[in-house]
Amino acid sequence: MIPAAFEYHRPKDMAGVLAVLEEHGDDARVMAGGHSLIPMMKLRMADVPHLIDLQDVGGLSDIDVQSDTIRIGALVTQHDIITNDALTAVAPILREAALQIADPQVRYMGTVGGNVANGDPGNDMPGLMQCLDASFTLVGPNGERTVAAREFYEAAYMTAREDDEVLTAVVIPVPSGGYAYEKQKRKIGDYATAAAAVQLIKQGDTCVHAAIAMTNLSDTPIFSEDAGAALIGTSLDDAALKAAVAAMLNDIDPTEDNRGPIAFKKHVAGVILRRAIERAWSRA
Amino acid sequence: MSKKMHIQINVNGKDQEFLAEPRELLIYTLRERLNITGPHIGCETSHCGACTVTIDGKSVKACTMFVAQASGKSITTIEGLGDPDNLHPLQSAFKEHHGLQCGYCTPGMITRASKLLEENPNPTEEEIRFGMAGNICRCTGYQNIVKSIQAAAAEMNAAQEAAE
Numbered sequence: 001m002i003p004a005a006f007e008y009h010r011p012k013d014m015a016g017v018l019a020v021l022e023e024h025g026d027d028a029r030v031m032a033g034g035h036s037l038i039p040m041m042k043l044r045m046a047d048v049p050h051l052i053d054l055q056d057v058g059g060l061s062d063i064d065v066q067s068d069t070i071r072i073g074a075l076v077t078q079h080d081i082i083t084n085d086a087l088t089a090v091a092p093i094l095r096e097a098a099l100q101i102a103d104p105q106v107r108y109m110g111t112v113g114g115n116v117a118n119g120d121p122g123n124d125m126p127g128l129m130q131c132l133d134a135s136f137t138l139v140g141p142n143g144e145r146t147v148a149a150r151e152f153y154e155a156a157y158m159t160a161r162e163d164d165e166v167l168t169a170v171v172i173p174v175p176s177g178g179y180a181y182e183k184q185k186r187k188i189g190d191y192a193t194a195a196a197a198v199q200l201i202k203q204g205d206t207c208v209h210a211a212i213a214m215t216n217l218s219d220t221p222i223f224s225e226d227a228g229a230a231l232i233g234t235s236l237d238d239a240a241l242k243a244a245v246a247a248m249l250n251d252i253d254p255t256e257d258n259r260g261p262i263a264f265k266k267h268v269a270g271v272i273l274r275r276a277i278e279r280a281w282s283r284a
Numbered sequence: 285m286s287k288k289m290h291i292q293i294n295v296n297g298k299d300q301e302f303l304a305e306p307r308e309l310l311i312y313t314l315r316e317r318l319n320i321t322g323p324h325i326g327c328e329t330s331h332c333g334a335c336t337v338t339i340d341g342k343s344v345k346a347c348t349m350f351v352a353q354a355s356g357k358s359i360t361t362i363e364g365l366g367d368p369d370n371l372h373p374l375q376s377a378f379k380e381h382h383g384l385q386c387g388y389c390t391p392g393m394i395t396r397a398s399k400l401l402e403e404n405p406n407p408t409e410e411e412i413r414f415g416m417a418g419n420i421c422r423c424t425g426y427q428n429i430v431k432s433i434q435a436a437a438a439e440m441n442a443a444q445e446a447a448e
Contacts, residue, residue, distance in 0.1 A: 001309075001328050005286035008306035008352040038348050039330055042309075051306070053353055079342070103418030105333060105396070108342035109349075188417040189331060 003041035010053045014166065017052055018141055021164050024050040030166055032075055033109035035102070036118050060113070060168060063087050070172040074113025082107065091172065093179035093199065097128050100183045100195075116149070117167040119157040119220075122191030126153060127221035128181060131197035131213040134172040140165035153220035177201035177209065178284025182276035184268050186259065192216040193259045194269040196276040202284035205235045212244070212277075216259075217252035217269050224251040227273070236281050244277060245270045291355045295320060296364030306352035311335045313351045314361060322362035322391040326420070333419030336392035337361050343399045343418070362391035365398055373443070374398055374436040383432030385423035393419050397433050405441055409434070 009028075011017045021028050028050035031037050040046035054060060060075040065086050072081075078098040081087060088095045101124050102110060115125040116136060129136075129149035136147050138161055147160045149170075154160065161167055183195035192215050201209035210228035215221055226247035234240035254265040288303040293313075300318060311328075314320045314337070326334030328347050335346040338360040366372035374394045377383065384390045393416070400407065400415040407415065412433050413426070421429060 003307050005305065005307055007286055008289060008350070010352070034350075034353065035330065035348055038350070041307075042329075051350075055353065103333075104400075104415055105336060105343045105345050105418040106330065109344060 001042040003038075004044060004047055006041075006048050006051045008051050008053065010056050012056050012058075014057055014139055014168070017054065017057060017166055018139070018164070020050060020052050021166070022141060026163060028052055030054055032111040032114040033077060034114075035106050035110045036114060036120060036123075054166075065090055066174075068174055070174060072112050072170045072172070074111060074117070074166075074168050074170075076112045078102070078107035078110050078112070078115075079104075081112065090174050091132070093128065093132070093175065093181055093197065096179070097124050097181035097183075097197065100124065100181065100185075103189045106189070112170055113167050116152075116170060117159065117161060119153060119155075119159045121156050121219050121221065122216045124181070124183065124192065124195060124215055127195065127213040127215035127223075128197045129170060129172070130221050130223040131199055131211045132172050132175055133211065134170050136161075136167050137169040137171065138162075138165040139168050144168075146171070150223045156219040175199050178280040178282065180276040180279035180283070182272050182279065183215070184272050191259075194265060194272045196269075196273045198273075198276040198280040200231070200277070200280045200284045202281065207231045207234055207236055207240075207281070207284075210244075212248065212273065214248060214252055214269060214273070217254045217265060219253075219255075222248075222251050224248045226251065231277065236277065241274055241277060245273055248273050289352055289355070291351055293351075293354055293356070294358040296360060304351050306350055308351040309347055310337075310349045310351050310354050310359075311346035313354075314346060314359075320361055320363055323395070324388055324391060326388065326392075331420065332389070332392075333396060334389050334392040336396045336419065338395060338399055341399075343396050345418070360395070362395050365394065372398065373439045374401075374433070377432040377436035377439065378429075381428050381432040381435055383424065383428045384421075389419060389421045389423075393421065393429060397436070401433070401437055401440060405444075406437060407433075 009020045029048045030052045060073040062073045064071040081098040115123045134149045152160045178200045180198050184193045195215035197213045199211045210231040212227040213223045227244045230243035230247045324334040326332035330348045337346045340357050366375050
């Protein structure tokens with residue numbers, strides 16, 4: 001498999017990246033680990049006349065854990081997330097999700113930035129970031145701006161990022177309470193048939209905060225506000241769980257593909273969400 | 285055709301310099317340009333792991349990296365781990381414990397396992413299965429691959445203790 005020819009750029013700083021983007025517009029594309037883009041280029045489904053490799057751009061590979069926020073640079077890999085103990089101590093859901101992405105070799109190369117910026121509905125980090133109410137830092141010719149993960153995804157591969165902008169970091173409010181990232185996949189390395197990210201806060205026997213997002217069940221990740229609301233104020237009895245699942249099913253819009261027909265996907269989505277809520281509650 | 289780039293890589297301790305189109309996949313650089321044919325092409329779609337090499341301390345599928353990305357980096361292939369007269373403990377263990385049948389996946393398996401044992405010298409069976417999940421074998425059913433890696437780990441740990 002040989003991709004179409006391209007010009008390769010490896011700028012040393014963000015100014016260099018933006019200059020290539022400005023010069024070549026739609027014909028240029030940035031690449032982090034390349035494990036989504038390179039397969040698409042090999043299949044000639046992505047045509048990238050000017051490929052901008054971010055690997056030499058400084059300041060994009062740090063995980064910075066502060067008292068109330070976590071900043072993860074765009075080039076931080078899934079492997080970096082899995083092996084960063086300080087991060088796992090404050091936000092264990094990130095490690096739990098990263099361990100379920102692809103396989104070991106891919107996790108050494110696959111980045112958080114690529115995963116959230118690509119806009120592939122199969123990617124796990126976008127739903128997770130919506131659950132955690134993260135925001136994305138975008139840098140472009142007019143400087144820096146921030147977009148909430150819950151506002152970022154418009155359709156498959158369509159996001160709020162402009163063509164001349166680069167996603168440089170993910171900023172996450174330090175989560176609290178119980179967590180779970182639950183994923184059903186056909187085999188190692190596959191995208192989710194259904195996956196759920198859940199964060200819950202428990203006071204006494206009552207759920208006082210619930211955030212729920214679903215992966216690969218629509219053309220974007222789905223933050224289901226109604227599913228979370230169905231749990232708040234309850235003790236997560238069976239009626240509350242059923243109401244949350246029903247609310248989630250109302251928000252997703254899966255399509256039939258080789259992972260199964262629509263009815264099956266909805267069934268799996270319900271099972272996975274229930275498991276995720278129960279596990280998050282047991283840790284809350 | 286895009287213009288060729290000057291590429292510098294180090295493979296198994298030897299510096300290599302040449303001109304190549306940036307779109308050349310690293311697996312082809314290794315196999316066809318440098319005649320290093322240990323890493324195999326199985327699926328060529330980032331799934332099977334037969335092309336696994338170690339690049340600057342990471343296990344990487346060489347079918348999913350452009351040679352331009354690898355420029356400036358150090359690469360270790362199965363050829364860099366041992367040779368017929370001086371097998372790596374993993375190579376001996378795969379031979380001893382029947383960790384291969386057709387052998388096609390073996391260079392990738394052993395290269396990946398070498399990195400796994402470097403990060404976790406004493407893995408459980410579950411950790412081996414999880415850590416080797418990027419490598420597919422269609423012959424063995426994996427049982428003897430796991431046994432081989434466990435045996436190599438024991439051998440390497442014993443050698444390490446003897447040296448201390």
